[in-house]
Amino acid sequence: MLPKESYIALLGNPNCGKSTLFNRLTGMRQSTSNLPGTTVEQKSGIWKFGSESRAIKDLPGIYSLYTHSEDEAVVVDHLLGNGKYAEPGYIIFLLDASNLRRNLLLFDQVSELGFPMVVALTMADTAIRRGIEIQEEKLAAQLNCKVCVINPRKGFGIDKLENNLLELPSKRMDSSEARNKLLAFRKGEKIPGISAETLGRYKKIEAIVKETVVKKETERISLTKRMDKIFTHPFLGFFIFASIMLTIFQGVFTLADYPMTWIENGFGQLANFLRNSLPDHFLTRLLTGGVIPGLSGVLVFLPQIAILFFFISLLEDSGYMVRASFITDKLMRKIGLNGRSVIPLIGGFACAIPSIMATRSIKNRSERYATMFVIPLMSCSARLPVYVLLVSLAVPAGTRIGPIGVQSLVMTLAYFSGIIVAVILARLIKIFKKSTAPSEFIMEMPPYQIPRMQTAWSNVRYKSMSFVKEAGKVIMVISLVLWFLASYGPGNEMEKAEAKVRSEKNLSSAEMETKVMAVRLESSYAGKMGKWIEPAISPLGYDWKTGIALISSFAAREVFVGTMSTLFQSSDAQQVEGIRAKMAKARDPESGKLLYGAPYAYSLILFYAFALQCMSTLAVMRRETGSWKLPVLQFIIFGAIAYVAAFGIFQLSLIL
Amino acid sequence: MKASELQIGQTARIVEIIEGYSSKKLMEMGCIPGTPLKLEFRSPGGDPLAFNIDGYVLGLRISEAENIIVEME
Numbered sequence: 001m002l003p004k005e006s007y008i009a010l011l012g013n014p015n016c017g018k019s020t021l022f023n024r025l026t027g028m029r030q031s032t033s034n035l036p037g038t039t040v041e042q043k044s045g046i047w048k049f050g051s052e053s054r055a056i057k058d059l060p061g062i063y064s065l066y067t068h069s070e071d072e073a074v075v076v077d078h079l080l081g082n083g084k085y086a087e088p089g090y091i092i093f094l095l096d097a098s099n100l101r102r103n104l105l106l107f108d109q110v111s112e113l114g115f116p117m118v119v120a121l122t123m124a125d126t127a128i129r130r131g132i133e134i135q136e137e138k139l140a141a142q143l144n145c146k147v148c149v150i151n152p153r154k155g156f157g158i159d160k161l162e163n164n165l166l167e168l169p170s171k172r173m174d175s176s177e178a179r180n181k182l183l184a185f186r187k188g189e190k191i192p193g194i195s196a197e198t199l200g201r202y203k204k205i206e207a208i209v210k211e212t213v214v215k216k217e218t219e220r221i222s223l224t225k226r227m228d229k230i231f232t233h234p235f236l237g238f239f240i241f242a243s244i245m246l247t248i249f250q251g252v253f254t255l256a257d258y259p260m261t262w263i264e265n266g267f268g269q270l271a272n273f274l275r276n277s278l279p280d281h282f283l284t285r286l287l288t289g290g291v292i293p294g295l296s297g298v299l300v301f302l303p304q305i306a307i308l309f310f311f312i313s314l315l316e317d318s319g320y321m322v323r324a325s326f327i328t329d330k331l332m333r334k335i336g337l338n339g340r341s342v343i344p345l346i347g348g349f350a351c352a353i354p355s356i357m358a359t360r361s362i363k364n365r366s367e368r369y370a371t372m373f374v375i376p377l378m379s380c381s382a383r384l385p386v387y388v389l390l391v392s393l394a395v396p397a398g399t400r401i402g403p404i405g406v407q408s409l410v411m412t413l414a415y416f417s418g419i420i421v422a423v424i425l426a427r428l429i430k431i432f433k434k435s436t437a438p439s440e441f442i443m444e445m446p447p448y449q450i451p452r453m454q455t456a457w458s459n460v461r462y463k464s465m466s467f468v469k470e471a472g473k474v475i476m477v478i479s480l481v482l483w484f485l486a487s488y489g490p491g492n493e494m495e496k497a498e499a500k501v502r503s504e505k506n507l508s509s510a511e512m513e514t515k516v517m518a519v520r521l522e523s524s525y526a527g528k529m530g531k532w533i534e535p536a537i538s539p540l541g542y543d544w545k546t547g548i549a550l551i552s553s554f555a556a557r558e559v560f561v562g563t564m565s566t567l568f569q570s571s572d573a574q575q576v577e578g579i580r581a582k583m584a585k586a587r588d589p590e591s592g593k594l595l596y597g598a599p600y601a602y603s604l605i606l607f608y609a610f611a612l613q614c615m616s617t618l619a620v621m622r623r624e625t626g627s628w629k630l631p632v633l634q635f636i637i638f639g640a641i642a643y644v645a646a647f648g649i650f651q652l653s654l655i656l
Numbered sequence: 657m658k659a660s661e662l663q664i665g666q667t668a669r670i671v672e673i674i675e676g677y678s679s680k681k682l683m684e685m686g687c688i689p690g691t692p693l694k695l696e697f698r699s700p701g702g703d704p705l706a707f708n709i710d711g712y713v714l715g716l717r718i719s720e721a722e723n724i725i726v727e728m729e
């Protein structure tokens with residue numbers, strides 16, 4: 001039997017039932033981890049059988065060991081014990097009975113590596129429905145390997161699989177020739193004759209199939225075939241696709257709003273409670289003003305992440321995701337993206353954070369990076385309150401062109417401007433960034449199946465955990481910095497400004513408090529920075545107050561509205577309306593012109609549509625790409641586009 | 657003829673895979689000379705195409721299917 005410290009690897013083609021078997025064998029004793037430098041999420045767990053228990057790993061499904069994809073090469077690295085991976089002790093090879101020839105190709109390649117191996121034959125019932133009957137004993141003799149039929153969903157055949165494993169020798173056979181060849185391929189050396197080798201293997205496989213498979217004719221049209229008729233129908237297909245996308249969007253946009261409000265209110269109340277009950281000390285302020293809001297700012301993304309990945313997991317598992325790429329491939333290819341870019345892009349209208357994480361299903365690296373790059377240009381839900389305030393400044397309520405309300409028209413244009421720039425950028429990336437692997441769509445379209453809740457749940461749990469652990473740190477640090485900038489100022493200017501307000505006589509206590517907050521913010525470091533950047537932003541039509549709001553809204557875009565209402569000493573009960581009224585009346589003391597008129601509003605709408613004003617997006621980009629390069633590039637490029645666009649529209653509307 | 661020229665529901669036998677970037681992958685997915693290939697359906701936009709090959713459905717872009725030379729029976 002296998003030494004204790006070694007592990008068993010599950011190996012096979014994609015969609016052969018590997019993950020289901022893994023779940024069946026390990027139950028809840030499993031964990032997911034992200035293999036460093038790849039998008040590969042690997043599951044490992046403990047399998048208890050009889051008196052034994054062994055570590056077991058679910059390696060990603062692949063079609064061939066000769067792969068150029070970094071993600072798939074992880075499997076090869078495991079088998080060779082290459083780099084940081086230990087090689088497995090035993091292999092359970094899953095053969096999809098309904099697809100024997102193609103599955104046997106990988107089996108034939110792997111068998112040359114000499115591992116002690118057993119074969120688990122899956123999908124035998126599907127095969128029988130298609131009139132394919134496989135003779136187990138004959139197959140075992142041909143493959144020179146123990147074979148048993150299993151049904152991992154129903155748990156059938158697992159005991160036989162255990163028995164077969166117990167009979168395996170404990171050592172790998174010598175296989176240096178095959179290993180060296182694979183190693184050379186892995187190092188990027190040109191190996192001649194791979195095509196001939198593949199054809200040779202298929203010839204051998206054909207002989208095996210002839211010996212072991214009994215084929216009967218069936219007239220049955222499978223359910224999958226009928227479903228595909230509907231799902232890829234020219235009209236119905238698009239209609240179903242659009243409905244599914246709308247449902248997901250609504251889920252992330254609307255449904256997630258409830259738990260998000262609970263999280264924000266809960267942490268807000270906790271901070272208030274601690275502020276009132278703890279002594280006034282630097283540590284109290286750090287805790288209630290910096291740490292707790294920072295924590296809230298991380299956890300508030302969890303509902304959106306959970307809901308998006310729950311839906312994505314259902315779509316992947318059911319087999320629909322491949323169909324969705326299939327029907328959108330042509331359109332997305334035109335703009336240099338991938339069929340699988342659609343869900344992340346639509347999700348971007350709710351929130352960029354889970355959407356950027358969702359690009360992992362895009363296998364082509366340059367298409368994945370291009371998708372991630374443009375996602376923040378989709379106007380997310382955090383931009384909505386900002387747009388609402390600004391649109392109300394730009395257009396008087398009730399203005400109409402014919403039947404169309406002008407306010408909603410401007411709002412729609414704000415959304416479209418982001419989409420248009422995203423399309424242009426994606427095309428430019430395709431033109432200028434030559435990808436190493438040409439785009440391809442060679443994809444198996446597996447039969448539909450009922451999605452498994454356990455898979456969805458473990459996916460949601462893993463995504464949430466890894467976001468909190470990795471992106472959460474960066475968000476926490478930046479929000480602490482922002483808190484410090486807004487709460488402390490140079491010298492004792494804040495105290496002086498506060499004392500001056502407190503000495504005023506004719507103010508009610510509520511008026512006093514809002515005024516104190518405003519002058520404190522004004523004389524804080526953030527306030528100073530707002531004034532300091534004023535020369536840079538005044539060509540766009542912004543004053544120093546807007547500067548402060550721009551800086552503080554880096555925590556989250558909707559903070560813009562809150563900061564402006566603090567600066568305008570507006571009570572936050574009727575936030576948007578109160579702040580709108582005050583901003584609409586404000587005039588430049590020298591020229592007497594409106595400070596926040598329509599040109600200002602249009603300019604700022606465009607600025608928010610384009611600029612990467614979101615620390616969490618930067619944090620999650622860094623985590624997903626493993627470096628600061630792409631997020632910094634995004635920040636600069638989007639910032640430049642935002643600046644130019646805002647400048648253009650402001651100057652233009654001044655002339656008009 | 658090329659596999660991309662098949663009509664929906666037509667079956668043909670693969671004669672040759674033209675050498676190119678995707679030829680290795682196509683063979684690994686089971687597209688080898690001698691295997692029957694049936695065009696099952698198209699994407700609503702006409703591209704990609706879905707072929708039935710040896711009992712499973714393989715999605716291919718037209719540009720990829722053009723590298724599969726087939727022969728009607």
